[in-house]
Amino acid sequence: MQRRRFLSLSAAGAATAAMVPALSACGSGGPGGGKKTLRLVAAEYGDGKPENSSKKYWDSVARTFMGDHKGVKVEVEVYSWTEVDKKVADMVAQGNAPDVAQIGAYADFAAAGKLYSADQLLSISTQADFIASIARAGEVHRTQYGLPFVSSTRLLFCNETLFRKAGIIKKPESWAEVQTAATKLKAAGVKIPFGLPLGPEEAPAETMLWMLGGGGGYTDKNGSYTIRSQQNVRTFEWLRDELVGKELTGPGNPARTNRQDLFDAFCKGQVGMLHGHPSLMQQAEAADIKYEMIPLPGIDGKAKSTMGVADWVMAFKTAPRKEVGLFLDFLYGTQTVLDFTGKYDLLPVTTSASRQMRKDDSKRSKKLRPFLDPLPQAEFYPADKTSWAKVSKTIKEKIGGVVQKGADVAGILDEIQREADSTDGVAR
Incomplete structure (x- = not known):
């Protein structure tokens, strides 16, 4: 059975991305009318069993979002942690960057000028909801490009x-x-x-x-x-x-x-x-x-x-900004966050979801609280450094x-x- 990788350390394959010239817009983000399609590439947190696959979560998120946003289609690709970082780096190098990627590191892409910043995408309330220590770990030169997805402490x-x-x-x-x-x-x-x-x-x-x-x-x-x-x-x-x-x-x-x-x-x-x-x-x-x-x-x-570890969401500038922003605001809704963290025993990256987890008296939430409590003071890898x-x-x-x-x-x-x-x- 393939074991899942628990919160990535770095994106080995992404290091090549910073050397790729700026790309032209891909099809999903181009101007024009009609339904916009968002392409999402994400990492697999499951243990190899179909019922535990992250694909089920992302498909559910996409269906719910599309039900509320009839003009947007969301297509999801999920890859194992052993290949997802390189997959995204290769897509970028080929001029076919995904609109949204949920992978291990963002700094190379940010340094190469390929990512939207958080304030270009998210509502003020969503930005303010991130736990401050984790949001800071997503900054390059004091601008946030990496959006934390899930976290952990030790x-x-x-x-x-x-x-x-x-x-x-x-x-x-x-x-x-x-x-x-x-x-x-x-x-x-x-x-x-x-x-x-x-x-x-x-x-x-x-x-x-x-x-x-x-x-x-x-x-x-x-x-x-x-x-x-x-x-x-x-x-x-x-x-x-x-x-x-x-x-x-x-x-x-x-x-x-x-x-x-x-x-x-x-x-x-x-x-x-x-x-x-x-x-x-x-x-x-x-x-x-x-x-x-x-x-x-x-x-x-x-x-x-203690040490904090986070995985990251990022949006490439080739994507339609308005639609991506709507999707990300939805993704960081309290229940949407808790649905994923609860499935894989991970920690939420938002204050609202953390507060809700503390209120939850289930056995699993109680066991996670010792990891959750030190999160605001946790030290993170220098992921902002290319x-x-x-x-x-x-x-x-x-x-x-x-x-x-x-x-x-x-x-x-x-x-x-x-x-x-x-x-x-x-x-x-």
Whole structure:
């Protein structure tokens, strides 16, 4: 069964789009009378089963919208996360851009001048409804081009059965307490006391979670890369010496360990603790794993912020602006948002939908609230930087080296920093 990709890190295929010259208008957006056709390309969030396909959601949205807007037709194409970003980039390169795309990254297209800005499309009420921290992540040079679609934050998952077996009563709030708990789990025979996935699947996410816990991050408030900061060096020296060096991350090499491998192991009762997102809840419950989710531990106590991840909607300038604006205002209606987030255990990106989720007393909504509460203060990937796709790739290739025995942490981070600055056009 093909597993869905949970909230994309970057659009690898989209990087080529910025080099494509400006395109002429495609057929759907041209002038003239008659019914306007909007072509939407979206990502698949389902698990491969027809009843769980995102196509069903988008077809329902399109039918409802067309019922209220007789002069507009909406055609939907849905592709897997492994191909959708490249599909859109190829369409743009061929002069056949979709009118609306729901994919992983927007910055390359925005930098190339191919996208409408949010204020050119949306009503004032829709723009104001976006959660501010997520809307800011959609800005390039203080103008919003990326419209957040769904979001997620991360928490620390703890296996309750293994914690009891190890005699751990208090859940960890600091890194020192993480180490103490992991030591007890190891002594109790737990195969992987702390799961550390620094392999290529989602290394940038795990990296950012530890950076935030140590008071650092990928960029400063001005948007400049700070990968080599003293805070980040201190963070990964601690990981190298106090977690990996003490053999508290299991028998595998973290540099080659992917997140889904650890999720699978968690659901087999082999992992004591790991960072997780909401989809792990479903997997753990299906495997009858008893777990607790807690805020991320930090270097001196609870981390001051968690990582937020968002996927994006964008509209190309070749599209008919009025009709696209009407469709997007409809798409961001409270119930329309909740229909999708509820289907896939994701978080809404609008204040109204978030408020409604908090009022919902269903078991699933209650379980999502710990992820929802830190969302307004969450830190996001620097998705507004056209360099991020390449920097993310470099991190996937090199960050695992920092936790190897005897690793030159400062040297490896400095190498990644130099490549990031070079990609970003910064002289050092």
